Amino acid sequence: MSTHPQTPPRMDPKVLRWFVVAGIGIVAIGLVIVIALAAQGALPGDKPQSANDYSAPKDDKPFLAEQCPPLASSPEQGEPGPPPEGDRTVDQKSGISYRAYGDPWKPWHDDWRMGELEVSYRVGQYFVTENYPGGEYLASILSGSVPARVNDGADLDLQCTAKLVAADVRASYYPKPNTMETLRDERIDIGGRSAWVVRMRIHFDEEGLTAKDELVGVALIDVGRPEAAVLYVSVPSTHKQFDWIVDDVMESVRVV
Structure with a gap:
């Protein structure tokens, strides 16, 4: 080498x-x-x-906030007053409580979503009024919430929002075709908070179903959050003795 x-x-x-x-x-x-x-x-x-x-920032407005622009000013809030006596159903997530009723009403434990708005009903009471080929038919007192404003600073257009929720109820919760008779459509104070109440009778004819109409109440309550509280009450025509509950439970609502 x-x-x-x-x-x-x-x-x-x-x-x-x-x-x-x-x-x-x-x-x-x-x-x-x-x-x-x-x-x-x-x-x-x-x-x-x-x-x-x-x-440009992405527009993430809730559907109801897009369809119902905020009001220029909000109506004055009333005094909350004491809650009615007796048993109460408390819906902490939606921010309301309301009167609870005895037999045949039973506690509701499901998370039920229906319609285009997909209001989530998690709390309330119900009972089965009849069984038919489509399943169980119910009377119900249910509460939930729906996104209705951006953040919590804008004043909610209760009338516009409540009408959209009521229209979604009619279109999605009941047999088709159906007709609607409006019995009440007004702004009220519920527990010192602004609310809009719609009461209507929906008529339908579903094969195998004894009930041919139903008394329905929908209340949209401004609880001061981005989500508005929704109270939905329904009493089929087979149990008209409970029609009085629709207005009674609306008047019993308080914000928690």
């Missing part, structure tokens, strides 16, 4: 020229890309230079 270093071989001039030309080409391509990115403002770390450079 030799201990003397060898002289390194010389590179062919043609090969050397090829490497030089290729290197210049790569640098030129890189400069073109950088110039193009700079023209579009897409270089890493670049900051927007004008308002047009910012992307």
